[in-house]
Amino acid sequence: MTPARPLKVALLGCGVVGSQVARQMLEGGDEFQARVGRRLDLVGISVRNLAKDRPGIDAALLTDDAAELVARKGIDLVIEVMGGVEPARSLILAAMAGGASVITANKQLLAQDGPTLYEAAAEAGVDLYYEAAVAGAIPIIRPLRESLVGDEVTAVKGIVNGTTNFILDKMTTEGSSFDEVLAEAQRLGYAEDDPTADVEGLDAAAKAAILASLAFHSRVNLDDVDCEGITTVTADDVATAAELGYVIKLLARCALAPDNSISVGVHPTLVPANHPLANVSGAFNAVFIESRHAGQLMFMGPGAGGAPTASAVLGDVITAARNRVRGVAGPGESSYSARPVTPRNLVPSRFYVALSVDDEPGVLAKIAASFARYQVSIQAVRQESEPGRPLGQGARLAILTHAARVGDMKAAVEDLAAMPEVTGGITLMRVEG
């Protein structure tokens, strides 16, 4: 009896993640065959630079013509770990049009143009899997798509960027400044030479858009995400937060509002020190899901790194391969809810407001009255002498508010800035819980 033909796999990209995918596919050949029922044959790897030395990778597999690789006859699975919107999008669409299932880690592409790909996958009757796009090794995409699909998810809150979590964690444990820790992170390989995508929150925002789409059965785009990075977080903020019982985290927060709209944001956020998310250290990621019946679930693990991310890719590869062997595809996009996105200024949140003021009687009362005009009410205040000013002259106030609408809070802060008693340094941050 002739053995069933192997499944042909094409790999696009051979960088930090791609090289690990290739290695794990090679290492796991026999195990994967036992799990799938057929051999998986890596038939080609597209790269940008053929001249680069790639130990352990069979040079005969390499090509710099990705389009030709994808167009080869009989490709069953295409793994895209190149990143970037183009040419990845065109290659993925070509792969699916040619009948291949696709496994990708491309968060930016999915957050900016996911629906184009989801519709193409449904049209072609193939799988499009993307576990590796969010939270590295932690299974979170498949649980949202196929485990929590019998429940109503009401919120997803996550630490989904390892670079910023490493930085904030170090600022917290060492009392260092952002610039000092960024330099150390770059030295240690936790931050890129150009760290913009991570420290400005853009990476986390792409992941938030994907998580929100899945959690709320809707289409949430990168543009829908209210995004702030961590570059303005100071050592002072970190210390004050700790005194107040909080830890500052870059939080990706997706929530269902009572009016059925979806709010999605990425912000440096004060998280209560006893919240499970407060204790996520270093480059780890964690995703906290609240559901109507399941309650509170937390998933935690390595959020980045070649080998962990590759393991998420391989999980999708095996599942897609098993589907191919049985001649089926898994369930596709579910966006029937089509919920609108909450206008950013209407999103409610608690806030932390820190500012420098003249140490005069009545200043706090004036601030509270100003806040009240915008329905912002104060929950707690902490006052300290301002460093660098003579005792009794300057004070640094740290205010925690009750829930207020973002627009109202921002307007209140503008009024603050105009007050003569306010001498500067107004920090505004969100508070969770």
Next chain:
Amino acid sequence: MTPARPLKVALLGCGVVGSQVARQMLEGGDEFQARVGRRLDLVGISVRNLAKDRPGIDAALLTDDAAELVARKGIDLVIEVMGGVEPARSLILAAMAGGASVITANKQLLAQDGPTLYEAAAEAGVDLYYEAAVAGAIPIIRPLRESLVGDEVTAVKGIVNGTTNFILDKMTTEGSSFDEVLAEAQRLGYAEDDPTADVEGLDAAAKAAILASLAFHSRVNLDDVDCEGITTVTADDVATAAELGYVIKLLARCALAPDNSISVGVHPTLVPANHPLANVSGAFNAVFIESRHAGQLMFMGPGAGGAPTASAVLGDVITAARNRVRGVAGPGESSYSARPVTPRNLVPSRFYVALSVDDEPGVLAKIAASFARYQVSIQAVRQESEPGRPLGQGARLAILTHAARVGDMKAAVEDLAAMPEVTGGITLMRVEG
């Protein structure tokens, strides 16, 4: 165009979990139809006692003839939440023989006779899903089956029984005795009138067998699980563990040995206070998975309760329903590895040994020499005066060992018991980490 016919669903059992399944199916009707593409019709609910009052449940659906319900024409999905080995097994087999996919929460049945069911499902070409059998609402079964299937899992460590975690947690925070806290747990509904299955570790053992089977692609049976409960854990043990920097948890531990055998056990275990599992409180569950490439993953959430467990059932129902609509079944059992189980006495572990001794010079040296005869080496010792004996006469020793084989440790403890200087109260517990 005539609408596609609804999928017919039969529910076996209407207790704590079953009543919530029925309620959530009713509440979620429209959402589920949108997610599946067809209406889900609950056509019957089998119960033992027709006379019992069941608010919110349509009495017309109730029957006390489960076999007849399962045998009805055109049943697509059968949900089994009755528990117990029979008649659940016969009903599940009949359901699958009749072409229905099955969703179950029955950990004891799966742990004792899972393979019979897996083979029947494969034979009939239907799905057998059981997320609700382990760790309540936390998605862990599907991640093991379909997300981590591209990696090599090397260990699964979990707190998978809410009753015992509630009890041990209370003993830790209050300093109370086991009996006191058990009574409180029963009053609060965290423990049954007959708490044996929980406090003797049998419930956790069934879950450990299931987790080990999935993690290591083998068949692990309830009988393979080395199981100890928490009834002998004392307030003293809890306090001493805390002084040593540990928290006592009922740990289900499944690990791959270097010789490729599988060790599976459930034991009260000293867990380092800074381990993520140490901070799982109350009735929560948590499962910690170690994989070759993914690294360390943790999943945490409500481990029990009607609504959370029902949400896990419903996740399986929706996924099985989507498969039915597309005329397919998902991947079935993967047990090709057929790894053997490590003989219990050969399993390595660190240990905690506590004992009462005469406070004489040379006692510790004698104990250490005795241990050495069995290749048991001491890592740390703590000595305190024994309460109730005059100062200087009796001492309570708490010893932490390095890794030793279970059989060697037990033989060493037997020798201890025979020593004249050892006055009694020998406690032996495993240590993690």
